Amino acid sequence: MEKETYKLSHLKELEAESIHIIREVAAEFENPVMLYSIGKDSSVMVRLAEKAFAPGKVPFPLMHIDSKWKFKEMIQFRDEYARKYGWNLIVESNMEAFRAGVGPFTHGSKVHTDLMKTQALLHALDKYKFDAAFGGARRDEEKSRAKERIFSFRNQFHQWDPKNQRPELWDIYNARIRKGESIRVFPLSNWTELDIWQYIRLEQIPIVPLYFAKVRPVVNIDGQLIMPDDDRLPEKYRDKIEYKKIRFRTLGCWPLTGAIESEADTIEKIVEEMMTTTKSERTTRVIDFDQEASMEEKKREGYF
């Protein structure tokens, strides 16, 4: 018999921490939902939920807020994954704004993000009366996220008050809320970008192929390499399309997510690239350039 050891690798420790959080939510809330962005972090979070309840089914649905500007490959991946792993998938969009023609090119990234992401999310949370919503945010991603609790209280207007957070100690989470209030839960709080890639690699978690380098069409818009994913690319850029070997470090709305030129077509190469790159991952997110401390403002308003 092998000698028993009582040490976990840091990844197994992070995995255990996340599973504990996910189960705690399932046990303490009446109507939780897992928000799904289709990105790599979401893919890890979803796998952790599957692990938490194996061999049973996950006792809450997955919800994607579709801004109607996501990459087609993301939507395809989402539907295939949910079907294959038996998830109850909810897709919600701000159809009113969509029919009014709201989009990043015509209305700017701020209006688009507010209407198609933030408002759509808040509307969906109200519609289904979810009392807890999981998000895949990590504390190492962004400065204001570094200060957020794992169980993050939202008032009835879904707002976050960074100055009035509940103390959070040990692994004891305060899940008590009044009707209409909710908790955003971040089971990946303590994971870093490298941890996510390591875990995807070790657990062979499927991710959207856009993360891997391939020759794709791009347009250089204000220094960001934008991949036109449908015919809504404005006229003025259409003759500027070039073909480059690119990949995405983060995924979102196609006009708001810059690609990077890359040769990394395996997870190992992605990690290698990441370890030698000098840019942090959110620099390819156009929405962060809006204004000083912009993420904090979006979070206060209810965005993740």
Added chain:
Amino acid sequence: MDTEQNNNKLSIEEFLRRDEEKDLLRFLTAGSVDDGKSTLIGRLLFDSKKIYEDQLDALERDSKRMGNAGDHIDYALLLDGLKAEREQGITIDVAYRYFSTNKRKFIIADTPGHEQYTRNMITGGSTANLAVILVDARTGVITQTRRHSYLVSLLGIKHVVLAVNKMDLVGFSKEVFDRIVADYHDFIDPLGIPDVQCIPLSALDGDNVVEHSDRTPWYEGPSLLEFLETVHIANDHNLTDFRYPVQYVLRPNLDFRGFCAKVASGVVRKGDPVVALPSGKTSRVKSIVTYDGELDYAFPPQCVTLTLEDEIDVSRGEMLVHPDNLPLVGRNFEAMLVWMDEERMDTDKSFFLKQTTNTSRCRVDSIKYKVDVNTMEQLSLENGRLTADTLPMELNQIARVVLTTSKELFFDPYVKNKATGSFILIDPITNNTSAVGMIIDRVEDKDMHTTEELPVLDLTRLGIGPEHDEAIARAVKELERQGIGIKVVRS
């Protein structure tokens, strides 16, 4: 063929393999507003080459506009993420930072030293293996240093670094450093923290942060990072006393009933006899199930699912333990309580108490004494330092209290078992986390100020027949889940 590429691939594989094996050190940093804490953390991140170029671009821009560091890069701006704090120039909440070196992964809980935010230090410190406490070499050990050190000892953190910062402003004087170290030992030695390391440094200039400084030739100890990388973190988890607070019951089909939980402490093996608390029913562990297959044994902080040989009813909030190693069981216990709420304690209130996965209603029976965190003196009604008016606890106060719950809890003293000795108190009206506590010991009924028997439901006297037993048991169980215990009898 492709030897070079294969080598490359091997090396990244090797990198990933090594990275995966690293252990994790969680530490907290505490200091007063001007001790240069954020600067020190910024320096650690900067020097361990973890600050990406674009963040530095933004940093240089911000430093010029609102930096407080003169000609230096203001590392603090990297960390003080929230707009409001930038305006005030102080860190107002716990911020978590991540970095790694070739030897370890680190999670920093950056906590403020400002008096009104002491509760955040408690928050940041609850999961820490180690604390870095900063002092300004010009002022030495001050009231806040004492307070932070006391809180660290209260939380049971076993390793402390006293970082004597701004040594550049006292000419790297050995005499100044030695005096501060002596002062600090006078204070901290009685607190019984096993491992205390004092390091002279300059966060702004980088002396003794990562590399040894040639400006302190008289100092022979490790640099801060060297210490963090090599300090032996004795396994924080109690591996002796098996405690399994059931978190979730999994019933995917009629043939499978699994009890999900984190192993709070101890080790459980397949075949082990277990007893369920409070029912006292016994069984054996049939299997230890995970998504990745069955295990032969499980240990903290693994999250697993246990199945048992016998069909016994166990719900969330109940606990599986080994029959020969039971926790304390009771409704009355003594604890150190830290008040975290702006609203002062209302001793008539019935709080919610959450301990492991168990929630109970809870009342404060008595406040034995408060601790003056600046002088460590005990203040009580008996010694005349408290009056009926000043007795209830206020924000940031610490007291030794006796609590009584409305159902039985299963616990251990915090010093023996953090996982089962810690709890939070939740205000039933505001739902705030009003206080957090560390259990000292059980209290006998006779030593209580007021004893409150569990409400008794005598089914015979009420004329309720046995055909209703099942329905009553269900209702009682639901009330118990909500934190109210009821004793059901037939007289």
